[in-house]
Amino acid sequence: MAHQLLQGKKGLIFGALDERSIAWKVAEHAVAEGAQIVLTNAPIAMRMGKINELAAACNNAPVIPADATSIADLENLITRGMEHVGGKFDFVLHSIGMSPNVRKSIPYDETNYDNFLKTLDISALSFHKVLQTAKKLDAINEWGSVVALSYIAAQRTFPGYNDMADAKSVLESIARSFGYQYGFAKKVRVNTISQSPTVTTAGSGVSGFNAFIDYAEKMSPLGNADAEQCAQYCISLFSDYTRMVTMQNLFHDGGFSNTGVSHLLIEDLNRLNGQ
Structure with a gap:
């Protein structure tokens, strides 16, 4: 149910590829809550995805x-x-x-450094570039909100997440x-959301990602947060109800980040050990 939390607000959303994307869900929820949005993605991603379908469903939002x-x-x-929204933005995702x-299944300890630099540029430094450009152009209203999506591999080691873990730490x-x-x-x-492992096109490329999801589901007291729930959390951070929240990495993971071990995992280990 929409509550018009973003009535009159204007937002810029990066990264919507298809209906599995968290950004896609955020765009839908933002419009439902009364916002006017602009959508963007890299040209190659736009050719691969369905962003124009999303734009049509979001009051014919422009795609740049x-x-x-x-x-x-x-x-x-x-x-x-x-120019399109007639003023500054109030939120950016x-x-x-x-x-x-x-993508090339190159192990972390055998990393290709040219690839590594591309990972950092795309996944982390792009965030700095977005913020720097927005500040230079005075493009965000006072009390505006910028949110980037992260993952707990920034703090803990998850084999298979590779150099994306380093990128998330920088982010x-x-x-x-x-x-x-x-x-x-x-x-x-400016905040980041450390989201549960979520089935998206990007996440599916990480080795062992399905195991990450199953493990987190069994560890988290509330279970994994899905893309829809992450979008709702983003909306709360774009709203005026979170005006004093900034510089935070906010865990949206069903309690995973504060759980040492769960009874479900202990039961699984006991079964494997024949106990």
Whole structure:
């Protein structure tokens, strides 16, 4: 049920690929809550995905291609986006991540460093570039909200998550460092959400990801948070009810991040050991 939490607000959403994308769900919920949005993704992702279908369902939202690693593309995107909505944005979602090493199944300890740099640029430094460009163009209203999506591999080792773990660590650090600067300068708040492992096109490329999901489900007292629930959490962070929340990495994972071991996992281990 929509409550019009974003009535009159204007947002920019990066990364909607298809209906499995968290960004896709965020876009749908933002519009249902009264927001006007602009959609964007990299040109290659737009060719692969269904973003135009999403745009049509979101009051014919404009779709502006942009490579988030390119300052020129970001300047064009933000300038054109503000022209469309008739002013500054109130919220931005960064839902961008890709690792060539993961895609090519190159182990972490045998990493290709050119690929590694691309992972960092796409998955983390793009967040800094979005924030820097938005601040330079004065594109976000006071008390606006910027959210990026992260994962607990930024704090803990998950074999198979590869160099994406390092990228998520950098992403979360950028939220703290830029959140400090943007907060003092413009009262803009910047946060990351550490989401449960979620079935998305990006996540499905990580080795052993289905095992991550099953493990987290058994560890978390509330179970895994799905994409729909993550979108709802994003909406709360875009709303005026969270004006004093900034520079935080917020765990949206059913309690996984604070659970040492669960009785379900103990029972599984006992069965494997014949007890």
